[in-house]
Amino acid sequence: MPDATIAAGPLWLCQADELAAIPEGRARGFDPCQTGQDSVFVVRHAGRLHAWRNACPHIDGAPMAWRKDAYTNAAGTHIVCSAHGAQFEPATGRCVQGPCLGQALSAIEMDIRSDGSVWLRAH
Ligand code: FES
DSSP states (O other): OOOHHHHHOOEEEEEHHHHHTSOTTOEEEEOTTOSSSOOEEEEEETTEEEEEESOBTTTTTBOOOSSTTOOBOTTSSSEEOTTTOOEEOTTTOBEEESTTTTOBOOEEEEEEOTTSEEEEEEO
């Protein structure tokens, strides 16, 4: 289910140095709507950052991490949903294995401004 607050965007996410600290193949969750639950996560793959809604397409709106920031497999090659093991390509969000094969995560566009602030815009 799309988050109405993110959909309205732009919405402040963090400072760019927080994204710079995300290692290759790992992710970090954020709570830009201040709901007490991370609704967005950012993953670094092949040196690039990608932002996705923390909502699995298998069960609409299901959060994906089994603990804070645990969105990728051990090798860091795929995003994994902890509920039923669906695996997603980090760059495209497409499910390549699991119960929602062929479906995709919802992308969120990030805007990194000259002052170092990072803002979200819904796709
Ligand atoms: S809720 Fe994500 S794989 Fe089932």
